[in-house]
Amino acid sequence: MKERTRPFFEDRDSDFENRLVSTETNAYDALDSESEVSLRPTTLDEYVGQEKAKENLRVFIEAAKMRGEAIDHVLLYGPPGLGKTTLASIIAAEMGVNIRITSGPAIDKQGDLAALLSNLQHGDVLFIDEIHRLNRAVEEILYPAMRKGLFFSSR
Numbered sequence: 001m002k003e004r005t006r007p008f009f010e011d012r013d014s015d016f017e018n019r020l021v022s023t024e025t026n027a028y029d030a031l032d033s034e035s036e037v038s039l040r041p042t043t044l045d046e047y048v049g050q051e052k053a054k055e056n057l058r059v060f061i062e063a064a065k066m067r068g069e070a071i072d073h074v075l076l077y078g079p080p081g082l083g084k085t086t087l088a089s090i091i092a093a094e095m096g097v098n099i100r101i102t103s104g105p106a107i108d109k110q111g112d113l114a115a116l117l118s119n120l121q122h123g124d125v126l127f128i129d130e131i132h133r134l135n136r137a138v139e140e141i142l143y144p145a146m147r148k149g150l151f152f153s154s155r
Contacts, residue, residue, distance in 0.1 A: 040089075042090065047086065047087065061091065069123075070122070071125075074088075076088060088101070092124070097123040097125060098125070099127060100116060103129045104128055104131045105133045107128070107134060110138055113141050113142060117141075
């Protein structure tokens with residue numbers, strides 16, 4: 001067996017070592033970023049699995065579009081890592097609106113939620129991850145707003 005006289009990384013791309021220590025972006029970094037972004041599905045057709053949920057969402061989305069209204073409230077639930085945030089992003093993309101993503105524990109005061117709601121545009125999707133951890137006082141603002149359609153209304 002022949003003994004190796006060069007380090008293993010010299011057998012690879014000559015640029016390899018420089019990429020490890022360089023702070024500058026290069027063509028490889030751009031490719032890496034593009035492939036990371038493209039891994040997350042952006043449409044219901046690209047989303048793998050959850051066929052029943054996807055079909056229901058298609059109906060909800062198409063109905064809302066035909067009425068010219070925002071989509072009705074949607075509750076996505078399940079263990080971490082199943083794609084709830086991705087599905088919320090897909091809903092927004094399919095509706096052609098923006099999405100605002102926040103977390104229940106991040107909304108400490110009623111004013112925090114009021115600020116979020118007042119900054120939404122017509123039809124925008126508000127996704128609150130871990131909504132079960134929302135402060136009770138904050139819930140007092142959220143539920144009436146949902147009931148009255150203050151931030152999901154087409155009016």
